[in-house]
Amino acid sequence: xxxxQVSRGTRDLLPEEIQYWQQIEAIAREVFSRAxxxxxxxxxxxxxxxxxxxxxxxxxxxSKEMYxxxxxxxxxLTLRPEGTAGLVRSYVQHNLYAQGEIQRLWYVGPMFRYxxxxxxxxRQFHQVGIEALGSADPRADAEVIAIAKDLLNAIGxxxxxxxxxxxxxxxxxxxxxxxxxxxxxxYQNDLDPDSQERLxxxxxxxxxxxxxxxxxxxxxxxxxxxxxxxxSQKRFEQVQQLLTDLGxxxxxxAKLVRGLDYxxxxxxxxxxxxxxxxxxxxxxxxxxxxxxxxxGPETPAVGWASGLxxxxxxxxxxxxxxxxxxxxxxxxxxxxxxxxALKVAQTLRQLRFSAELDLSGSAFGKQFxxxxxxxxxxxxxxxxxxxENLTVQLKWLASGExxxxxxxxxxxxxxxxxxxxxxxxxxxxxx
RNA sequence: GCGAGCGUAGCCAAGUGGUUAAGGCAGAGGUUUGUGGUACCUCCAUCCCGCGGGUUCGAUCCCCGUCGUUCGCCCCA
Numbered sequence: 001x002x003x004x005q006v007s008r009g010t011r012d013l014l015p016e017e018i019q020y021w022q023q024i025e026a027i028a029r030e031v032f033s034r035a036x037x038x039x040x041x042x043x044x045x046x047x048x049x050x051x052x053x054x055x056x057x058x059x060x061x062x063s064k065e066m067y068x069x070x071x072x073x074x075x076x077l078t079l080r081p082e083g084t085a086g087l088v089r090s091y092v093q094h095n096l097y098a099q100g101e102i103q104r105l106w107y108v109g110p111m112f113r114y115x116x117x118x119x120x121x122x123r124q125f126h127q128v129g130i131e132a133l134g135s136a137d138p139r140a141d142a143e144v145i146a147i148a149k150d151l152l153n154a155i156g157x158x159x160x161x162x163x164x165x166x167x168x169x170x171x172x173x174x175x176x177x178x179x180x181x182x183x184x185x186x187y188q189n190d191l192d193p194d195s196q197e198r199l200x201x202x203x204x205x206x207x208x209x210x211x212x213x214x215x216x217x218x219x220x221x222x223x224x225x226x227x228x229x230x231x232s233q234k235r236f237e238q239v240q241q242l243l244t245d246l247g248x249x250x251x252x253x254a255k256l257v258r259g260l261d262y263x264x265x266x267x268x269x270x271x272x273x274x275x276x277x278x279x280x281x282x283x284x285x286x287x288x289x290x291x292x293x294x295x296g297p298e299t300p301a302v303g304w305a306s307g308l309x310x311x312x313x314x315x316x317x318x319x320x321x322x323x324x325x326x327x328x329x330x331x332x333x334x335x336x337x338x339x340x341a342l343k344v345a346q347t348l349r350q351l352r353f354s355a356e357l358d359l360s361g362s363a364f365g366k367q368f369x370x371x372x373x374x375x376x377x378x379x380x381x382x383x384x385x386x387x388e389n390l391t392v393q394l395k396w397l398a399s400g401e402x403x404x405x406x407x408x409x410x411x412x413x414x415x416x417x418x419x420x421x422x423x424x425x426x427x428x429x430x431x
Numbered sequence: 432g433c434g435a436g437c438g439u440a441g442c443c444a445a446g447u448g449g450u451u452a453a454g455g456c457a458g459a460g461g462u463u464u465g466u467g468g469u470a471c472c473u474c475c476a477u478c479c480c481g482c483g484g485g486u487u488c489g490a491u492c493c494c495c496g497u498c499g500u501u502c503g504c505c506c507c508a
Contacts, residue, residue: 307508368467
């Protein structure tokens, strides 16, 4: 037997887990809309060029992690590895910049990277993110960070660290890059192999290596902060002040750089200790050059993305899954009764009760056993006698009390029954 | 792409180079053919221990490969 299973690095979200996803999505919607961010949905695949230009061809994501394919028209398409590039493409394509000085947008959806799966990392994974396009105001930086924190707190996560840094503008970074290479070149042969490779390709990335020997060498490395222009330095300080004013704790991390080329000035990560090796639950920063790079007008922007799988892992550590509540379990036996039971179940649902219909046709005893296991508040019972006179037995499972009511009485009794359901949930069961 | 561990029923899980591969949960049926939660009984891997190949008289157990998975590296959310 060769059963077809999910592809490597993808997985099914089964009902037991999905409640966490729905909870996060609901909270995100609420938090974002309160901050006047609007949802945007863009395609899951885009032209490959978009990501190459947007994220930088030398980045790992672009150079080795993209799901790229030719379609039947021989176009090179790529499953989006992140959300920002597509969102900015849409912003430019639809001239959203013409509609106002700032666009606040959010998105959620699947992203794809060809990587080796491990804890908190899938090939198809999901991100939720926000972007504020059109403002260079440091308050925009602080706002998006504050919203990230609001979201994570609303989900119930604590013990998170905000790592914060400025990597300046292009000029600052070019200068710093030279200084960095000048500093590291004498140690070239002592660096770990990856870092040696990066020395020519992307020296800033050496800073956040986990290799201990390389980190030792980096003890006295020149700081990016000494290479920020006065205006970059000022921005950096302003954002810090705003965060402090908001009561948001942060840790300035001069070695925090990010993997994508488009970042400028503010970069940050929010990390958790409870995730194994993949500590980052939310990351982002400012990207003042990206809109122009993708053919739009010079437009400053700032945003972040958060990995839903990682948020779900943390949530599952905090709250046990909750079973859905059930108002009614509809029990029936006999041809006429069974037919009426379906109608009764539909009536209950139209009256906005939850109701499960037992379809087994097994003995009443079995059906009650199931009702009990499902945690129903009450049963409606139909047998031959009830079918005959169009009644139904209403039985409360906690107390065992039972009375006959007419099937047509259900609508007029709905409010009373609803109150009793509330009450019965609060009561311990009677033996 | 690299390294290490793991792969026995729907789930958890014991086990052995050789007759019927423990146990638990879940599930089905029954004791209780119109009334539930406990208890008890029965059933639930008999081309079979991920798949393919090898060693062996004989492999679920040893070896190789492969796929999957877990954790880590790289990188990232």
